[in-house]
Amino acid sequence: MCANKISSAEYDYDLLELQNSSIAIADENLKITWYNKDFKKNCRANRIKGASLNSVFGINLPPDFDKNSSDKSLVIPLPDSRINVILTPIPVSKRNHSNTFFIELIPVIDQQQDKLGKDFLERNIRFQNELQNILTLLVKEDSLNPISEEILLRCIPLTGSDFGFIVFQENNEIKSFLYVDDNNHIKNRSEVEKSIIYNSSFINKWLDINRRPLLALNQYNNIGYGLTQVVNCESLCISPCYFENKLWAKLILGKKSGNYSSIEINNLEQFSILLSFAISNIKTRELNTALESRLLQAQKLETIGKLSSGMAHDFSNLLSGIFGSVNLLRNRVPESENVIRLIDNIETCSIRARDLTKGLLSFGKPTAKRKELVLPNVLLEELSKVIQQTFPHNIIFEQNFENKLYNILGNATEVYQILLNLCVNAKEAIDGKGKIMLSGKNVTIDDDNIRNYPLLERGNYVLFSVTDNGSGIPEENITRIFDPYFSTKQKDTGSGLGLYVTYGIIKAHNGFVDVTSSKDKGTTFDVYLPAYEPQKTDKTLAANKIIMLADDEEMLSELLAELLELNGYNVVRVTSGKEVLKVLTEEIKVDLLIIDYNMPEMNGIECITEIRKLKFDMPIILSSGSLKVDEIDIGKYDIKSKLTKPYDFETMLSTIQKLI
Structure with a gap:
């Protein structure tokens, strides 16, 4: 990959490993210190690390090659092989205290080796320079758009393309588009985007299965025919940008006329890998910033909470004196209406102050979080x-x-x-x-x-x-x-x-x-x-019990069902009041119902009312994160218990065991 100017940055061995080229690094004595998998495949020697070029390939450097001062790439044909060894010196730098060498194995493409080999080498070095410039930008830039635009600007001419664009996505959902089309080849971007979105599922599946660029041709039997028609070009090359087995973007280049060669497709793949790293790098920085911000906020709140808690205790002591004095006044002053009214006012204000103090005390304690x-x-x-x-x-x-x-x-x-x-x-x-x-x-x-x-x-x-x-x-x-x-x-x-x-x-x-x-x-x-230890219950009894869980909050419902099943219960999950009634009337015997107050179409109380009308007498637990539940007369609806979100699972399990 990055043959020229690589001394200005540390080797990114993870990035080098992902290249579709045979790459190695050698020290000042031309002994190999690192190599990737493709390099190993093309070597004849059993031992590579620490071995010299002569022992690995059986080649000698020209007598006039000065490894201490040369700054040009050297091309050495491998004997009895159609492969060239390209040896590029990496100059001394702050990080690199002695000369090292970048080694790449390049196949000879045509019989006209001299001319095409030279042209290919010049193109390859140009390509390496462009990649290195992108790597430098990765270190400096904090925003994804400038990096992505720079990648498009550099890979369009290197692949002979007329235009290019990037489709960004997350969890298979398209988020945005970025275009580089200086000559306005794409006349109707909205139609192109509709076509991309319409074909996104198919394209993603193809890329997931093949893990290589998709070549779309303006030919009737080609899978990309419809897309090339919309874009109005002869060929499109769609290269996936994967990181950690996840598709983050698609880098798409197009030619008004002509097709893509294997070299151009390979170049596009390299840029796709760089874009993948750019996306990962930016997202990692954003995550790190968010984590630091969250941690700082938590620390500040913890500090404020401790200060508030201390102040609240002092106020509680003062309020205790006020309440005590009010009680003494009631017993010692004459029963005058005006005096009693003033004492009542003092007591009312003191009660409000006490409630505010309780709020400060609760702020000083850890907030209840869902387990x-x-x-x-x-x-x-x-x-x-x-x-x-x-x-x-x-x-x-x-x-x-x-x-x-x-x-x-x-x-x-x-x-x-x-x-x-x-x-x-x-x-x-x-x-x-x-x-x-x-x-x-x-x-x-x-x-x-x-x-x-x-x-x-x-x-x-x-x-x-x-x-x-x-x-x-x-x-x-x-x-x-x-x-x-x-x-x-x-x-x-x-x-x-x-x-x-x-x-x-x-x-x-x-x-x-x-x-x-x-x-x-x-x-x-x-x-x-x-460790989480499920409460020891009689599994033989629990295994015969069916609990229906009615909650439209899917994540919480799944978690609660898993915990109940770990404790030996059978769980039926539904997401609405109508589903509750449907299950009950299908003659599925339910031993306990846990139902959320807030649900679509029919809330928990309305559903419970209908259940009791149908003469079902199973125990019912009403749950909610709303304060309205505290105002409900559960006896009126024959509700056995209430649960407040976030749940305390130990308490909930204990309640269930008592009820069934």
């Missing part, structure tokens, strides 16, 4: 990707996760925040260079090993560990690192709330954190979170 099944393996994989893409490349990041970690009942965002905080803390501890290890494993604490975990209860836990090889934490600071506002960083770089917030989340999940640190050896944070 859900957290899948640690999925969460760790997501976090690892973000860390690998956002942390400096000179930090070695390692991961070690057991395949099937226990599930956790809690808040996935907060567990993610715990681990992200600890990893960011580790990054700062090693000062930008060193090693970070993120691991996860299952731990069972029982009678045999409880002595090793004196602060934990018996049971199953998921152990998350974040280890760094930094300078360590001084012994005198170990007991203070979770205190609010404690920080050893400079004042303008740290608030001292990161580990404090982390500690609060761990405690809210009934977990435990342990810290071990050695001077100049590093630090390990071990976080123990209890």
Whole structure:
């Protein structure tokens, strides 16, 4: 790929690995230090890394080639082969303290090797330069549109195209279009976009199956005939932009006349790979910014909450004195109507002040969040990707996760925040260079090993560990690192709330954190979170019980159904009141109904009224996140219990067991 000017940036080996070319890097002694898979396929030697060009290919450099001063590419034909070895020096730079070499294997395309080989080499070097310019822009640019437009501007002339455009999408839904069409070949963009959207599903399926560009020709039997007719061109080349097995965009080039050669299609593929990396890079930056913003906001709210809570306690003490004085006044002053009215006013205002104080107290406590099944393996994989893409490349990041970690009942965002905080803390501890290890494993604490975990209860836990090889934490600071506002960083770089917030989340999940640190050896944070243990119920009884779950909020309904099924119940899910009545009248015996208050067409109370009219007497639990439910007389509708969202699953399961 990037033969020329590659010294100005670090090698992006992930990007080089994805190229459809045979590529290698050699040191100043022309010994190979890195190679991609395609390079290995075209080599004759068993050992490649550390081997010289002579031992790998049986070739010698010309006597006049000075590897220490040459700045031009050298083309060497392989003996008994139709392959050329292109050797390009990479000059000394700040990162590259000695000459190294970029090696690429290029097949000879035609018998007229001398002329076409030279033309191909010139085109290839031009192509390499364009790719390198795009790579440089990737580092500098924060917005996707300028990068995408630059990619189009550079790949259109290199592929002999007349115009080009990019179709951006997410989750198979088209989001936007970006055009480069200086000569206005595309007369009606709205019609083109309608055709792209109409054919999007078919094109996506074709690209998913074949994983290569789709060549659409203006020929009746060609699969792209309709699209070329709308665009009014002879050929279109549609190249997919995949990243992490997900289609993010389609890079589409067109020719008014003529077809695309294999070299032009290959060039387009390389630009598609760059666009994929650009999209991933920008999205990673946006995600990182959002995470930082969310973390900062959470820390600020936590601080305000603590201050509010402290003030509220002081006000509560003052209000207690006022209430006490009001009671004494009622007993000591004459029963004058005016005096009693004034005392009543004082008491009324005091009650309002007390209610406001309760609000401040609740603000100082963690907000009630919906509990859900957290899948640690999925969460760790997501976090690892973000860390690998956002942390400096000179930090070695390692991961070690057991395949099937226990599930956790809690808040996935907060567990993610715990681990992200600890990893960011580790990054700062090693000062930008060193090693970070993120691991996860299952731990069972029982009678045999409880002595090793004196602060934990018996049971199953998921152990998350974040280890760094930094300078360590001084012994005198170990007991203070979770205190609010404690920080050893400079004042303008740290608030001292990161580990404090982390500690609060761990405690809210009934977990435990342990810290071990050695001077100049590093630090390990071990976080123990209890595994989700379904309540022990009589599965033989539960297996015969059918619970109908009526809720139009799909995500919550799926989660609740999964938890109930884990506890041995059979679950029937519906999304409206009419579906409830339909299921009941189809003679499916339901042992318990959990129904949401807010549903389309017929709300929960209206549905329950109809159920009772039909003489169905199963226990009913009414759920809602609305305050209106508190005002409902549940006895009037023969409702056995109410549930408020977000659910407390343990309480809900206990209620269900009592009712059935």
